[in-house]
Amino acid sequence: MIPAPFDYVAPSSVDDAVRALAEAGEDAKVIAGGQSLLPVLRMRLAAPTTVVDLGRIPELRGVRDDGDALVIGAMTTHYDVQRDPLLAEHALLLVKATDTVADPQVRHRGTFGGSLAHADPAGDLLAPALALDAEMVIAGQDGRRTVAAADFFQDFFTTAMAPEEILVEVRVPKHTGWHAHYEKFNRVAQAWSMVAVAAAVRTEGGRIAEARVGLTNMASVPVRARGVEQALVGQEATPEAIRAAAEHAAEGTSPTVDGNADVEYRQQLARVLTGRAITAAMAG
């Protein structure tokens, strides 16, 4: 199908984009890579009056080193994330998760910021961003503000951003030398995660010194598996220790039930995938 008619603007700076959004009012929508938005417009599940394209704003693209953090421009594509040397060195978990997103064509267009702003609970980049304590830099009429990932994701497809705000960039504290893996469970090619686990581990003298574990699609928002993180600290990464820690993965979760999986099935997946994710991270 063809989307309903809309006005289109393609500003060349963040300030102009914020102004365009404010002028267009409630029914305006930002387009980034369009890989989630265009299917929605084609199905006419949404009909914005104005579409503001962020694709012509160079400052929103690319990854830069900012001391103890990396800064990822919201419009950096999945494809560029997969190949970025800074991310591979300091935030490997994001690269591993991005490798599992969609298919090559979608990764050429889809963006890091678009995925986070879209806030689909099955989206693969939310849990890694949460696990690595990322911060979102948001621009609005009154300037810029920073929101921690834990506060950014609020509900299904709902973030802390107001409709007239734009996600500009994401600050990710460096996790240099951490082992990382993203274990995703889906049943067919290019499908979204039924459940997935993002794990990053730092070792010191043969033992796990720190661990970060994030869960995809175990709630309306990404969640941290704190019980697993705590159980891993101080342990040698033996199969027994990993298995014991992974038992904590589903604690306190109340995942959504849908046609694919009920609560118990999802919780079992969370435990099994957590074990696999940590094992694979340590092996990598």
Place this chain on the structure above:
Amino acid sequence: MRITVTVDGTRYTDDVEPRTLLVHYLREQLGKVGTVVGCDTSNCGACTVHLDGHSVKSCSVLAVQADGCEVTTVEGLARDGTLHPVQQAFHDNHALQCGFCTPGMIMQSIDLLADNPDPDEQAVREGIEGNLCRCTGYQNIIRAVQDAAHHMRPGAGPEAERVAGGDQSAAGRAASSVGGGGE
């Protein structure tokens, strides 16, 4: 809105509605009906073209987003009656039955070979993950891609262009990123 797009080596300037999808612009305004639409959900990949040298699903790009860009469709691959090596390999390996997925499969296979000139079977399967085929069971498609890789050695991109004697200096990453000759 007025846009200027180079498609298969020819530059076009046209007025389009903002809501026009790139695939509809190609098919209905330019008559490039080699690129087809197979779904409403961005899943099937039948509409795959190259946008500035990278594969995209042209049903999931607005024509206005392609303003100033270079597009290559399956119609822009053959040169003077000679098929692109990937087209030839699909023919030689019987990599199609109904053929509806083929334009997208070929465009995505060329993209894959530009990134990975010598993919193993698993790499081919993952590289064409965004393209669905309801007929072949994929076996012959995978054979064709590997056969094409063999014929396109050493480098997929520029080598493939040489078939056509296209403009080498402008050759980008993907084998088809130069429209060839038209400009």
